Amino acid sequence: MKDCNYDIVVVGGGPAGLAAAISAKKNGAEKVVVIERENRLGGILKQCIHAGFGLQYFGEELTGPEYAERFSVLAKENGIDFLLNTTAIEINEKTLICVNTDGVINISFGALVLAMGCRERTRANLMIPGSRPAGIYTAGTAQKLINIYGHRIGKEVVILGSGDIGMIMARRLSLGGAKVKAVIEIMPYLAGLVRNKIQCLDDFDIPLMLSHTVVDINGIDRVESVTVAPVDENRRPVMEKVETISCDTLLLSVGLIPENELTRSADVTLSGITKGAVVNQFKQTDKPYIFACGNVLHVNDLVDHVSHESEDAGKFAALYALGKLEQNNEIPVTPGDGVRYVCPQRIACENADVDLYFRTLIPGRQTTLTVLDDSGILITKKLIRTTPGTIEKLTIPADKVKKIKGKIVVCAEHKEVCI
Amino acid sequence: MKRTVTCTVCPNGCEIGIEYNTKEDAVLNGYGCKRGVSYALDECFEPKRTFTSSVKISGSDRRVLPVRTTKPIPKSILMKAAKEVEGISLKAPIKCGEVIENDFLNTKAKLIATMTLEGENA
Numbered sequence: 298m299k300d301c302n303y304d305i306v307v308v309g310g311g312p313a314g315l316a317a318a319i320s321a322k323k324n325g326a327e328k329v330v331v332i333e334r335e336n337r338l339g340g341i342l343k344q345c346i347h348a349g350f351g352l353q354y355f356g357e358e359l360t361g362p363e364y365a366e367r368f369s370v371l372a373k374e375n376g377i378d379f380l381l382n383t384t385a386i387e388i389n390e391k392t393l394i395c396v397n398t399d400g401v402i403n404i405s406f407g408a409l410v411l412a413m414g415c416r417e418r419t420r421a422n423l424m425i426p427g428s429r430p431a432g433i434y435t436a437g438t439a440q441k442l443i444n445i446y447g448h449r450i451g452k453e454v455v456i457l458g459s460g461d462i463g464m465i466m467a468r469r470l471s472l473g474g475a476k477v478k479a480v481i482e483i484m485p486y487l488a489g490l491v492r493n494k495i496q497c498l499d500d501f502d503i504p505l506m507l508s509h510t511v512v513d514i515n516g517i518d519r520v521e522s523v524t525v526a527p528v529d530e531n532r533r534p535v536m537e538k539v540e541t542i543s544c545d546t547l548l549l550s551v552g553l554i555p556e557n558e559l560t561r562s563a564d565v566t567l568s569g570i571t572k573g574a575v576v577n578q579f580k581q582t583d584k585p586y587i588f589a590c591g592n593v594l595h596v597n598d599l600v601d602h603v604s605h606e607s608e609d610a611g612k613f614a615a616l617y618a619l620g621k622l623e624q625n626n627e628i629p630v631t632p633g634d635g636v637r638y639v640c641p642q643r644i645a646c647e648n649a650d651v652d653l654y655f656r657t658l659i660p661g662r663q664t665t666l667t668v669l670d671d672s673g674i675l676i677t678k679k680l681i682r683t684t685p686g687t688i689e690k691l692t693i694p695a696d697k698v699k700k701i702k703g704k705i706v707v708c709a710e711h712k713e714v715c716i
Numbered sequence: 717m718k719r720t721v722t723c724t725v726c727p728n729g730c731e732i733g734i735e736y737n738t739k740e741d742a743v744l745n746g747y748g749c750k751r752g753v754s755y756a757l758d759e760c761f762e763p764k765r766t767f768t769s770s771v772k773i774s775g776s777d778r779r780v781l782p783v784r785t786t787k788p789i790p791k792s793i794l795m796k797a798a799k800e801v802e803g804i805s806l807k808a809p810i811k812c813g814e815v816i817e818n819d820f821l822n823t824k825a826k827l828i829a830t831m832t833l834e835g836e837n838a
């Protein structure tokens with residue numbers, strides 16, 4: 298393929314990229330292309346064969362591959378171009394440099410949408426000591442080996458981290474005849490969704506060990522056991538109380554990091570907390586022709602949210618490319634008490650609703666969520682319970698957006714802390 | 717009998733208390749909405765789950781095809797269901813939504829493919 302020019306170039310053919318591309322097309326962009334490094338569209342959803350996707354977006358419960366297929370069919374119907382087996386390697390002003398088996402391709406664009414997703418944290422990120430035997434996988438790698446390649450990975454499994462993928466793999470392995478001996482979580486509360494604890498751990502009598510961690514991995518050729526210790530309130534292991542759990546496999550489900558190497562090549566400002574780009578409500582980065590959405594922006598727990606967010610990114614990227622996105626003064630949005638981060642980090646005071654997505658710091662009940670500006674409370678919402686594992690959303694209505702004074706702060710206060 | 721069930725229908729995750737001798741005389745509290753009532757009753761008397769897994773397939777670039785039941789099946793037969801699908805072996809091409817078994821383990825749920833796999837030479 299020769300060098301070419303598109304109104305909108307989307308990097309990544311997962312749920313975020315597909316939703317952004319379709320929305321860009323629907324909002325007037327004529328030529329839209331999706332760059333995908335794998336040979337199939339769908340991104341991580343291809344290996345998420347469990348159900349639970351689409352309850353919000355489609356109002357029915359789908360599996361990951363079905364959710365992805367609905368979007369890829371729509372994308373094809375909308376006349377979007379695809380470059381599969383192609384890797385984007387660098388952003389140079391308004392040109393994206395890609396490679397595939399044909400060689401190097403320079404694609405110039407009106408606007409670029411980043412939708413590269415995220416990757417898993419590994420043993421190296423955690424710095425777990427011990428030998429280096431076979432049998433240690435990140436949960437997502439295990440998921441790919443089992444659900445895409447049809448392999449079996451082990452008979453006796455310990456899972457470190459109570460993230461959603463780890464819990465889902467606990468169920469998958471149990472149904473496949475393996476014994477999952479424990480899920481070990483360093484924090485005093487669950488990292489993933491409560492639904493997954495019930496359906497993946499409780500259903501199979503798998504113990505969840507909160508406030509514990511793996512301090513050693515034993516075995517030379519293959520994992521033979523892991524050493525587990527409780528942790529004190531500073532998350533330091535209490536070595537007097539270690540125990541050994543025999544196993545042949547250790548899965549790590551210890552967090553996801555947005556995959557932003559490409560973003561850095563464009564000098565886009567990244568957030569130290571979300572590890573994704575800093576954006577306004579249009580999902581526009583500080584390079585006005587670059588937009589970001591999905592897990593490359595901030596790690597989401599529900600794909601339904603990703604689809605909605607990415608539709609915004611695609612829409613505003615299209616408007617920008619068409620010269621229809623006005624640049625107004627922007628004000629900062631910051632996390633206040635009880636809130637870890639808020640996305641977007643800036644908003645332009647337009648005459649339209651603004652959705653704020655954020656995570657709380659610790660789990661609690663009877664939580665009051667508040668959005669304030671310099672003159673006082675803009676909106677509040679009460680929830681029965683909140684956890685850092687679930688993204689919260691508040692919408693500032695258009696009439697209030699216009700009148701915002703100073704900066705925006707989002708706070709969360711629990712009546713009862715659940716630790 | 718007395719039990720607490722965490723509702724998983726929506727993210728609120730209400731903790732619903734149930735006291736019962738039979739399904740008919742069950743008394744519930746703590747639910748945020750009506751959907752929680754039927755969820756909690758189901759959890760106590762006939763817990764069900766949507767079953768998802770994968771089956772062998774030949775003639776495609778993938779060796780396994782993801783599948784699911786079209787409605788939840790009794791939780792008690794999940795392990796049996798997992799054994800059952802191990803014996804299934806299909807040939808590509810197959811379309812997402814195609815029925816593999818009409819009455820999966822006599823549950824009245826269908827077992828369907830959840831991904832389209834073209835044949836190898838497509």
Ligand code: SF4
Pocket residue numbers: 723724725726727728729730747748749750751752753
């Ligand atoms: S009872 Fe209603 S409000 Fe509470 S978790 Fe269930 S569905 Fe949600």
